[in-house]
Amino acid sequence: MTGAPARSTATRERLARAYLLRVAEPPAAALSAFVGRHGPVAAAAAVRSGDCPERVRDETEARRDFDRAEEDLAAGERLGARLVIPEDDEWPAWPLLCLDLATCRGVPGVAQPIALWARGEPRLDESTQAAVAVVGARAATGYGEHVAGEIAYGLAGQEFSVFSGAAYGIDGAAHRGALAADGVTVALLGCGLDAGYPAGHVVLLNKITEKGGLVLSEYPPGTAPARHRFLVRNRLIAALSQGTLVVEAGRRSGARNTATTAGALGKVVMAVPGPITSAMSTGCHELVKENRATLVTSLEDVVENVGKLGVPLPEKARPRRSTDRLGPDALRVHEALDRREGKSAERVAVESGVSLGRVRGLLPELELDEFVERCESGWRQAGRRRARQEETRDRRKEGR
Amino acid sequence: MTGAPARSTATRERLARAYLLRVAEPPAAALSAFVGRHGPVAAAAAVRSGDCPERVRDETEARRDFDRAEEDLAAGERLGARLVIPEDDEWPAWPLLCLDLATCRGVPGVAQPIALWARGEPRLDESTQAAVAVVGARAATGYGEHVAGEIAYGLAGQEFSVFSGAAYGIDGAAHRGALAADGVTVALLGCGLDAGYPAGHVVLLNKITEKGGLVLSEYPPGTAPARHRFLVRNRLIAALSQGTLVVEAGRRSGARNTATTAGALGKVVMAVPGPITSAMSTGCHELVKENRATLVTSLEDVVENVGKLGVPLPEKARPRRSTDRLGPDALRVHEALDRREGKSAERVAVESGVSLGRVRGLLPELELDEFVERCESGWRQAGRRRARQEETRDRRKEGR
Known part of the structure; x- marks a missing residue:
């Protein structure tokens, strides 16, 4: 200079x-x-x-x-882009630190970027504060795109930025899902910001920047897309997010590469299962089988795994049958009873195989809990209505 | 007496x-x-x-x-059944030993059976020598039944007995799959052998015994089916097989109970994933998430997990791209080249960003491996035909 x-x-x-x-x-x-x-x-x-x-x-x-x-x-200026450099306040120094640490540990190909080209309003550092990468196959199935879109929508709704690679298939569905929730989504390209690649996603990329998202690249304007650049770019998707979710991936795929890199960077790696008959889920299943990824099946799982602080997790709704908490003898006694006809304790003992003394002790206990009731001819199961009331009462107790 | x-x-x-x-x-x-x-x-x-x-x-x-x-x-005699007792040669003492061990460790509800009613020709001990339980939801999906049938068919073809519980859905598909491969399948009932339960599977149960399989129960003739009996029966399915495969299971299901019991008995527990949008795969996914089951996606996975001795595992066919083993610089040099037009080493250096000295060293190496070739105007990528020949040669070298 x-x-x-x-x-x-x-x-x-x-x-x-x-x-x-x-x-x-x-x-x-x-x-x-x-x-x-x-x-x-x-x-x-x-x-x-x-x-x-x-x-x-x-x-x-x-x-x-x-x-x-x-x-x-x-x-860059003509493209509406800025060059974000480590000397800028918005440089995401903290998330990118993992690249230095991994490089020191001998992980190849994960050096710090020298700077990043950025198009879009949000500050880069702020967009990485709570961020999840949602990546996957280009040749995704309808199932995969649906899941990517839904989870990205949910993440955006919980104030997570959704990072992805702007490719066809899962990447596109993830960006679109976040946009649909008016959330922040960040696309990392493996070419210059002006490359117009992939051609079918130029409109999507414009929409991302117009709707409060970011499009990023470490490649100068005019740089053409290339296979090795996508692989190199993947380290930034992995580094800038707290966790990487692979929704669908073939046995060999860029998404698996991002997942492996995320793992090497010490980030959370998650994979969505699918039918074993679908080649597009093979990569996800292999990641789980190789212990490189955690199996996740819901937005809650993803949030729990990336561990956003301060956000209480919704308690899982577990269906419960009212007789579930009965012990084996009590269950046998309960099952030996009829809904309508009453039975004597002696008959219940014979039919259930539980000793008469124990049956005589259990029946009043079961009555107290409204599982059984007395009638003229002896004991019978309490009506369904009661069981349902009982469940409702339980839920109330548990504050749900 | x-x-x-x-x-x-x-x-x-x-x-x-x-x-x-x-x-x-x-x-x-x-x-x-x-x-x-x-x-x-x-x-x-x-x-x-x-x-x-x-x-x-x-x-x-x-x-x-x-x-x-x-x-x-x-x-029993009228039913064509025999009472197999521990004093008989065919008593499966070795597989049932796990029940004693678990009982000693304090696992509840897994006591040894006093005896077992059996209908069908094979010796009970022989049918448990290489055995896999394939279980799952009654309200299975077409996907689940397909997978259960295919895996059971494959297991039977590899001389494994297929154990299951004769219920509708996955159980039935597993028995049928094994029968289709002329294999041994064993149905364990939660009622007497003459209970005719489930009604729609009476024909299937007869077919099992006619085609060289077994129908077993610890309940005397005339015993009616009951929920607690199915749970009690599950311990025998788990104990008599080397591993339990859950193909589909709702969040709460008997199949999950079998899996949990199999785990408590120290047996291999496996689960097949499915779409996260399917309630019938929820139980399988939970088993994996809770580390109670290993994710499996193929017959090979199942065989590998139950570890049948003496049977060589088929090597996994992994698709490979010929440039996969190139280092990062070589890959960049290769990608900077064109398929038709030749380029000079200098131009390749600029386009790939690899130093000229290194490019000059790499090109002849790549030529030796038939990734690139010389032409009048410099260097270009070698044709696809060559790459394919090269793969074939490799496979030959690896003896495949």
């Missing part, structure tokens, strides 16, 4: 990072660490001159003469 | 156990232990006279005057 002495530090840092973002194909572990040590301006100068450690040179040598930082920032 | 001094010991034991089976409603833990200590003949005499420990008296007092042993054995 030698030619621009009048520029503010902030501008120089942004220009330096824009340059570095284009010079190195992410994830650039050595460069990322180099920038961390020396700051973006000095690091950019060193990279440009080639006067940098060999590993940094390896990552930057091929494109180091491509200084299009000014153009990129201008192009 | 004082009135029959001429009878053989075997007959006296059988009569004593027939008497005890009717006198005590199973599971009769105290009686079972008492018979184990004193033998059936002495135990029966003690029970009949009332001169026995209080806990045994509690279990037998109500019916101790009902001596219908002779009639029961005659009724």
Whole structure:
């Protein structure tokens, strides 16, 4: 930045990072660490001159003469996008910390991004405060899209941001579900913000930014989509959310890759089951079988797993039959009785195989609890009506 | 048996156990232990006279005057059934041992049966040597019945006996699947063998015995079905098989009870997932979430889990893409290349972001492995045909 002495530090840092973002194909572990040590301006100068450690040179040598930082920032502005850099208040330093920790532990390919291109109103850090990634197969089934949409809708309704990758299938259904609940949804792309990819989701991406969501990418404007970029992008989906939910995934899929990365980053990984006859659920089932993901079957499960603090979990509604809490003898006595005709204690003893003494002790207990009643000819089961009243009373007791 | 001094010991034991089976409603833990200590003949005499420990008296007092042993054995004979007793060679002592162990550990309601009524040709002990229980909801879905039938068919084809409870839904589909493979299937009833229950499965039960299977019950002829008897019966399904597979189950169901019992008996418990939108899969999903069952999605999974010895497992067919084993740089170089047009190493370096030196090293390596090829204008991706040849060669190398 030698030619621009009048520029503010902030501008120089942004220009330096824009340059570095284009010079190195992410994830650039050595460069990322180099920038961390020396700051973006000095690091950019060193990279440009080639006067940098060999590993940094390896990552930057091929494109180091491509200084299009000014153009990129201008192009971003035309797209309504900003370059969010670690020096900005909205940089999500805390969620991205897991990338450094994983890199230190030797996990490959999860280096920090140098900066992130962002389109949309919300502050990036705020949108990651309570965030769940909902990802899955492009060739999703109707079942998978339904589930993704419903869970994303529910998450958005509970103030979670829904992160996904803007692909067809599950990703699209997740974004749409969050939008339908007027929630915040964040799309992470594996190409430039202007790539118009996937073509059928250009309208969806515009809608996301118009309706209070974010579209993010670490790739400069003009970068074309590529398979390796989607894999690289997946680490950001995993890092920026508290947990990753895989709704449908084939045996080999990008969604499984996101799940594996999320696991390596120490994040919660969840998978939705489906019919074993559906190839689109195979990846989810394998994640569970390999203990890489927790099986979840409802919005409540997802919320419980990502553990949003301060939000009380709705108690699970468990259907209960009133005789459930009876002991084995009491159950046998109860079943030996008839609904209409009365029976003597002696007959109940013979039919139930419970000793007469015990039957004589149990019948009044069961009467107290309104399971049985006396009648002219002996004992009989109490009517259904009573059992139902009893259930209602119980629920009231339990405050439901 | 004082009135029959001429009878053989075997007959006296059988009569004593027939008497005890009717006198005590199973599971009769105290009686079972008492018979184990004193033998059936002495135990029966003690029970009949009332001169026995209080806990045994509690279990037998109500019916101790009902001596219908002779009639029961005659009724069994008319039904084509035999009373299998622990003194018989075919008694499945080894699988039933888990009931004693669990009872010792304090698991309630899992006492040894006093004897078992059996209809059908196979020896009971042999039918339990490699056995899997396939159980599930009565109100099963088409999906559940399909899966139960297919897995039972496959198990029978691999010489496993298929145990189940003869109920509508999953149980019936499991029995039918095993029959279709000409395998051994065993139905355990919660009523007498002559109860004709469930009514719609009388034909199925006859078919099971005609086609080399077994129908079993610990209830004497004439015993009516009852809810508590199905729960008590479930312990035998669990005990007599190496593992229990739950195919579909509502949140509360007998199948869940069988699974829980199987777990308490130290047996393998497996559950098949299904759509989270299906109430009939809820019980299976809960078993997995509560770590009470292992998720299984195929016949191979089931066989692997019950661990039949001596049968080699079919290797899982994993689809593989030929570029999968490339490192990140090689993958980027490969993706920067075109299928038709050639590119120079310099251009590949810029487009992939990999340093020129590394690109120059990688291209010949990739060429050796037939991922890329030289052409007039530089380097391009090798044709699909080659990649396919390469996969074939690999498979040959791996001996598949």
